[in-house]
Amino acid sequence: MQLYNTLSAKERAELIEKAGKDRLTLSFYQYHHIKNPPIFRDHLFVTWNDMEVLGRIYIAKEGINAQLSVPADNFRAFKEHLDSITFLENVRLNIAVEQDNKSFLKLKVKVRGKIVADGLDDDTFDVTDKGTHVDAVRFNELIEDPDTILVDMRNHYESEIGHFKNAVTPDVDTFRDSLPIIEDDLKAHKEDKKLVMYCTGGIRCEKASAYFKHKGFKDVYQLEGGIIEYTRQVNDKGLENKFIGKNFVFDERRSERISEDIIAHCHQCGKPCDTHVNCANEACHLLFIQCDECAAKMNNCCSDACKEVVALPYEEQKALRKGKYKSNNIFKKGRSAVLKFKS
Incomplete structure (x- = not known):
């Protein structure tokens, strides 16, 4: 029974080229108490390897975080498998804004201590007592409210190429670095301002919203499905797009263009560039x-x-x-x- 990837990225790229079939890039996450992550990990690898799924999936006792691509022909079987797992039934799938058949070239399913490294002691607060999820319509309304503080929960290299207008963009290298900085910077507004957060797909905000509620913030919101789902709703519903630039993604594409604005610069010559x-x-x-x-x-x-x-x-x-x-x-x-x- 094969439990690990055996092909190099180059070999996989050649197979994808030869197959000539479209693939779908997507992501999802779910916080859930998983009793035996190694066994669950092996089950996913065996099943998904047979479906030619490729990607980066993290399993921990607190849940699953998955970024992957699947052949379009196998998507129905993949979705049926997800729905057969109780806590993943009807889980929200964030379909990539821009598709690329080579977004992932290996299947990596790893067991980790947490699905997102956050440096938190989760035993001190209830991770399920999260903030209010809002869709793109409500999000646009909230961020125009003068009593709202909008915070980007991503890292500096992500927000550098794209972010929402008027967002606070912490100058941090990791998610765990941002939590104490944001709390300290906004501590005077725990009761009189709405704290609205966003990230790529929602997973970081999910934990952060519970953390900030635990720290005394009274009115906490998070963008449902993150920038990826926001963009889909903006396009489907004809809403005003308040995101400028590109959305950084953690695969071979590195980014998805959300607006035509180029807000970053080449690190070597200073010309406008966001690649x-x-x-x-x-x-x-x-x-x-x-x-x-x-x-x-x-x-x-x-x-x-x-x-x-x-x-x-x-x-x-x-x-x-x-x-x-x-x-x-x-x-x-x-x-x-x-x-x-x-x-």
Whole structure:
């Protein structure tokens, strides 16, 4: 019985090309007490691998967080399988705004301590006592209210390329960093303001809303389904779109364009640009914003040093990487000193 991915990203990409079939990119989450995450993990992998599902799925005792793609031909079978699992029956599926058959190239189902790293001691508060969910119509009304404080619960590199108008965008690297900062900055308004939050698909706001209620905020709201669902409702109902720029996503696409506004800048030359890339030097892999001109000039690298590395024969590059760990904590996603125009 196969319990782990056995194909490389390159091999999977070739198979997708050869198949010539459309795939659907989607995401979902659900907080639920899972008694035995490893067993549930293996069940999902075996079933979804047979359906040719690809993606990144995290399982924890508190629930599931899934970002994946599935062949369009297999979507009905996939949905039927979800509905056969009691706590996932009719779970909201966030269908991607922009589809790409290669959004995911491996199936990774992992057991983790939490489905979102938040640094919280959940035993101190009721995670089910969450804020009020609102749809796109109500959300648009709320954020025009002068008594509303709108907060982006995402990280700096996400909000840098796109966010809602007049939103507070914390300058943080991780979700766990944002919670104490927001609480401290807004503590004077726990009773006299509406706290409205949003994130990519809703999962971070779900936990944050319960946390802020626990911390004494009286009027807490969250955007149902996050930016992804908001965009779908805006398009379906002909609503005014109050999101500017791109929505950062955690797959090979890296983003979905929500409006034509470009609010970010190339980290190397400062020109308007909102295209995230990873440095071509695999020993670096820094995530940063790079325009086409700088990509050509720098050979898709973040610095002259990395440009020199990628010019070396592959075996020499491999030797340089040996024993070194690529860490987001080290490279800080766009904050590297080698970038002249970083946020």
